[in-house]
Amino acid sequence: MNKLPIEHLEKVEAWGGASDGVSYVYRPSTVPELQKVVEFARQNGRTIGARGGGNSYGDAAMNDENILLDMRRMSRILDWNPSSGLITLEPGVTLSTLWQYVLEDGWWPPVVTGTMMTTIGGCAGMNVHGKNGWQQGPIGDHIRTFDMLLTTGEIITCDREQNSGIFYAAIGGFGMLGIFTSITIQMKRIYSGMIDVHFDISPNLEGMFSFFHENVEKSSYIVGWMDAFAKGKSLGRGDLHSATYLEEGDDPNPQQTMRLEKQHLPATLFGVLPKSMIWMFMRPFMNNLGTKMINTAKYNVGRFAGSSTTRTPHAAYHFLLDYVPDWKKAYGSTGLIQYQPFIPRDNALDAFKEMLTLCQKWDMPNYLTVLKRHRPDDFMLTHGLDGFSMAMDFRITKRNRADVTKLAHELDRIVLAANGRYYLAKDSTLRPETAVAYLGQETVDSFRRLKAKCDPDGLIQSNMWRRIFDD
Numbered sequence: 001m002n003k004l005p006i007e008h009l010e011k012v013e014a015w016g017g018a019s020d021g022v023s024y025v026y027r028p029s030t031v032p033e034l035q036k037v038v039e040f041a042r043q044n045g046r047t048i049g050a051r052g053g054g055n056s057y058g059d060a061a062m063n064d065e066n067i068l069l070d071m072r073r074m075s076r077i078l079d080w081n082p083s084s085g086l087i088t089l090e091p092g093v094t095l096s097t098l099w100q101y102v103l104e105d106g107w108w109p110p111v112v113t114g115t116m117m118t119t120i121g122g123c124a125g126m127n128v129h130g131k132n133g134w135q136q137g138p139i140g141d142h143i144r145t146f147d148m149l150l151t152t153g154e155i156i157t158c159d160r161e162q163n164s165g166i167f168y169a170a171i172g173g174f175g176m177l178g179i180f181t182s183i184t185i186q187m188k189r190i191y192s193g194m195i196d197v198h199f200d201i202s203p204n205l206e207g208m209f210s211f212f213h214e215n216v217e218k219s220s221y222i223v224g225w226m227d228a229f230a231k232g233k234s235l236g237r238g239d240l241h242s243a244t245y246l247e248e249g250d251d252p253n254p255q256q257t258m259r260l261e262k263q264h265l266p267a268t269l270f271g272v273l274p275k276s277m278i279w280m281f282m283r284p285f286m287n288n289l290g291t292k293m294i295n296t297a298k299y300n301v302g303r304f305a306g307s308s309t310t311r312t313p314h315a316a317y318h319f320l321l322d323y324v325p326d327w328k329k330a331y332g333s334t335g336l337i338q339y340q341p342f343i344p345r346d347n348a349l350d351a352f353k354e355m356l357t358l359c360q361k362w363d364m365p366n367y368l369t370v371l372k373r374h375r376p377d378d379f380m381l382t383h384g385l386d387g388f389s390m391a392m393d394f395r396i397t398k399r400n401r402a403d404v405t406k407l408a409h410e411l412d413r414i415v416l417a418a419n420g421r422y423y424l425a426k427d428s429t430l431r432p433e434t435a436v437a438y439l440g441q442e443t444v445d446s447f448r449r450l451k452a453k454c455d456p457d458g459l460i461q462s463n464m465w466r467r468i469f470d471d
C-alpha cells in the first residue's frame with residue numbers, strides 16, 4: 001500500500017455526524033478523470049468508494065483511510081426531452097438541480113427524498129423512496145437505463161434487458177458494483193406548480209394506520225409524524241399530511257405556478273428570524289425534556305388547528321426539512337443516527353407499538369419519528385415491501401452511544417420477528433447476521449458473486465461494506 005498525496009486527505013463525516021474519518025478525496029469532473037482515479041487506486045493498493053451529496057445518515061458514503069470519489073463535479077444534464085419527460089443526467093446532478101430544470105416544462109421527479117441535496121447517483125445507489133412509496137415505488141422503478149464504470153475500466157450499459165442482473169443489483173447496491181456515470185430517468189407529468197396538502201391529526205397509532213388505509217387510494221403522497229414520547233392510549237399519536245396532484249384544468253394558470261420564484265421557501269421564519277439561525281434556537285431543546293415539550297406542543301397545536309387543506313408549492317411540500325438549514329447541528333457535535341425498519345402491513349402496527357414502548361422503557365425515546373407506506377419491488381437488496389416504515393432519529397452523546405447501539409439491536413429482534421427489512425441509507429448499527437437474516441443467505445451470496453464479477457479485485461469498498469457484507 002503506497003502513501004497517497006497528503007493534499008487529498010480530508011475529514012469526512014456521516015451525514016448524521018455520529019461518526020467520521022479521513023479519506024483521500026478526489027473530485028473527478030469527467031469520465032476519463034474518473035477512470036484515472038480508479039487506475040491510480042489499483043496501482044497504489046487502495047480501495048475506492050463513491051460519495052454523492054453525503055446525505056446517507058451512517059457510513060455508506062465513507063471509505064476511511066482510502067480513496068473517496070466525491071461525484072458532485074460530474075453534474076451535467078446530458079439530454080432532456082420535454083415532450084416525453086425522459087432525462088439523462090451525470091450522477092452528481094442534485095435533486096435540487098433536477099426539479100428546477102424540469103418544472104417549467106410541466107414535469108416533476110417521480111420520487112424525491114426529504115432533502116433536495118441528494119444526487120441522482122446517490123439516490124440510485126440507495127434506491128431512495130418518497131412519501132409516495134406505495135404508489136410509485138422507489139426511484140429504481142423510474143430509471144430506464146444507466147452507464148456504470150467497472151473497476152476493470154470497462155463502461156457497461158444496464159437496463160431491464162441488457163445486463164439486467166447488474167441493473168437490479170446496482171440500483172440499491174450502495175455503490176459496491178461500479179460507479180454510475182450516467183442515468184436516464186422518466187419524469188412525472190404535472191399540471192400545476194401547486195399540490196393540495198391535507199393536514200390532520202391522530203390520537204394514536206391505530207388512528208395513524210386508519211388514516212393511511214382510508215387515504216391511500218385517493219392521495220398521491222402521505223406522511224405521518226409521531227410524538228414518540230406519548231404513552232398508553234396516546235402511543236403513536238401525531239400529525240398526518242396527505243397530498244394530491246392537481247388534475248389538468250384544476251389550476252387556471254399553471255405557467256405562473258410552475259415558475260421557479262413561486263416555489264421558493266421563505267428566507268425567514270415569521271418574517272423575522274433568518275432560517276439559517278433556527279437550529280441555534282432548537283439546540284437547548286435537544287434533550288428528553290425539551291423534545292418532549294416540543295412534541296407535545298406540536299401535537300396540541302395541530303389538534304387546536306384541526307384538519308385543513310392548503311394549496312402548496314411542490315418544493316415547499318416535499319423539502320420541508322431544507323427549510324431549516326443545518327437542523328442537524330441542533331443535535332450537537334456528536335450528532336444523531338436514524339433507525340428505519342420496514343415492516344409488512346399486517347405486522348406493522350404491533351411491531352411499531354412494541355418498538356415505541358421499548359424505547360420509552362429504556363428512556364431513549366426518538367426525537368423525530370416519521371411513518372410512510374411502501375410497496376415491494378424487484379431490486380436485489382431492496383428495503384421495499386407491502387407495508388410501512390418508521391424512521392426514528394436518536395440523539396447520540398458520548399454517554400449514550402453504546403446504549404443506543406444496544407437498543408437498536410434489541411429493536412432488530414422485533415423487526416426480524418415481524419419479517420421486516422432495513423434501509424442502508426439510514427443505517428449505522430446493522431450487524432452481518434441481521435443482514436443475512438432479512439435478505440437471506442442466497443441473496444447475500446448472489447450479490448457477492450455479482451460484485452466479484454464487476455469488481456474482481458474488490459477495489460470498491462466503503463465503511464458500510466466492511467461493517468456488514470465483507471466476507
Ligand SMILES: Cc1cc2nc3c(=O)[nH]c(=O)nc-3n(C[C@H](O)[C@H](O)[C@H](O)COP(=O)(O)OP(=O)(O)OC[C@H]3O[C@@H](n4cnc5c(N)ncnc54)[C@H](O)[C@@H]3O)c2cc1C
Binds near residue numbers: 050057
Ligand atoms: C434530511 C434527509 C432526508 C432524507 N429523506 C429521505 C427520504 O425521504 N427517502 C429516502 O429514501 N432517503 C432519504 N434520505 C436518505 C438519502 O436520500 C440517501 O442517503 C441518498 O442515498 C443520499 O444521496 P446522496 O447523493 O447524498 O448519496 P450519498 O449518501 O453520498 O451516497 C449514497 C450511496 O450511493 C453511493 N453512490 C453515490 N454516488 C454514486 C455513483 N456515482 N455511483 C455509484 N454509487 C454511488 C455511495 O457509495 C453510497 O453507498 C434523507 C437524508 C437526509 C439527510
